[in-house]
Amino acid sequence: MKNRLTVLVVDEDKGRAALLEQALRDQGYKVLGRLDSTDRMADKVDALKPDIIIIDLDSPNRDVLENMALMNQNCPRPVIMFAEQGDQATIEKAVRSGVSAYVVDGLEQHRIKAILDVAIARFREFQAMRSELTHMHGELNQVRAELADRNLTEKAKGLIMKHNHCTEDKAHKAMRKMAMDQQKPLIEIAKSIISVLELMP
């Protein structure tokens, strides 16, 4: 077995693949390449002959690697095949983190574990980053919605001022009174005012 393990990363998420590649290089592995969805994956794996392939558990390309492993004994085999020989815990952790791997025969358990640990850590980090982004996105949307509401209220107020020739303060008070009388939120009142007054000349 070569001293420096060669790794192929297959991930449709380019950002995550780049993050993982860097982490693997930092640890001294030789990364042969990064692939996303490709029709020719089998040919590329054949040509590159990696010791280990790290692939997104949910990649549709996994059945292609399965076929190579099942039909050619020199091809990397699914890492879950090694679960029985010892490191069930790491492999289970990998599955739960969305990491799958294909490993050539004869690679020692501790070397598989070391590389899986790197992948698991990066996948989890990426997952955390993504949920943070989703969260921020949600907050941004809320601010946008609030801003849109305020614009509508301002617009309704403007229409009242124009139609009733009154001051801003008066228009505002009139809207608040309507909201109280009808027990509706101010934004609803603003919307109905706009729909009615916009039709008027």
Added chain:
Amino acid sequence: MNTSTNIHNMHLPDSFPPAEKRSLTIGFIPLLDCVPVFVAKELGFFEEMGLDVTLSRESSWASIRDKVQFGLLDAAPMPAGIVLASAMKLGATQPMVTAMGLGLNGNAITVSAKLWQQLNPEGKKFNSQSAAEALKAYLTTVEGPINIASVHTYSTHHFLLREWLTHFNIDPDNKIKQHVVPPPHMINVMQRGSIDIFCAGEPWNSLAQAQQVGHTLLSGHQIWENAPDKVLGVTRRWHEANPASHQRLVAALLKACLWLDNHENKIAGFRLLNKHGYIDADLSSIDLDFGRHCFTVSEATFPWLSQAQWFTGHISALNEKASAKEHSSVNQSTLHQAPLTATYLTDTYRSVAEQLNINLPTKNTKEEGAHAEHWQLPGTKHNISMRPDMKFK
């Protein structure tokens, strides 16, 4: 209909043991033949049987298998070959089992529009023999290999393809390169010219034809009429830990299959897939009955040991081929073959079906692929009228 059971009085007795695990997650790949799980979910059959089921869309059979192995999924419809291979320690270490089949038919072979022109310029109607002859003639005119894809090494499609080619004296590994492509990607990959022929489940054949990317060469039933395909797979460990949950799951799916056992309901069931977003593709332009799916209880859902035998034969043959091809340093060609009855749980099926008053076959095996017409099989209540199951029509 083969059963004396009425769908309205199909429920488990109150004394039936409660589910050990009530909330279950079932994985699926977008295919028409997964319809029993969608129907059981949308028509409330899981709920009736005391289960709270979440459906989880998955992107490969490998992913389904791994998630079932590690308990991220409780169960999933999967090709029978994957379940049987796991018992032989091929592709998996945790043996899986099945207590029911999930229907017959539903597959086809599609060739690219370009190859269709070559094989059939006059647009004749093919049968399995004339299609094979056309392909054989074409193969003599080309240099390089043609590219054929199926959906998984141990899928029914791969076995049907090989059996068809071999039967008509075409070597499946000479001038032919075998590929694996996930079903929802078949059309794109064919369109890009990377594959010339594919064998996959519906709706992907009909959609390829509707989009003029390919043309159906043969339907699956022209290779093996009323062939088995998917089964409900769980791990043996899960089955042993949750026997009542498993039986309740089988009961709900039997009810779904009974409901699907007439044309209108079947088509309505397929439409559910689109309505609820289980399949992204637009199914409005295709003939949903092209695959001739059959869900008859118990004919199409019983875990026939004779069918397990057929799948196992193909798995062993492929494994031998793989072992012979490479001089592996590790000598591991000895298959750990568990008896078929350890994987195909006929007793579990029988115990649930009896509770639901379903007419059962008296035997666990039947003669496969030998009947050109409808035929009779002895049942526990009355004879079962069986569909034809000839190969190579």
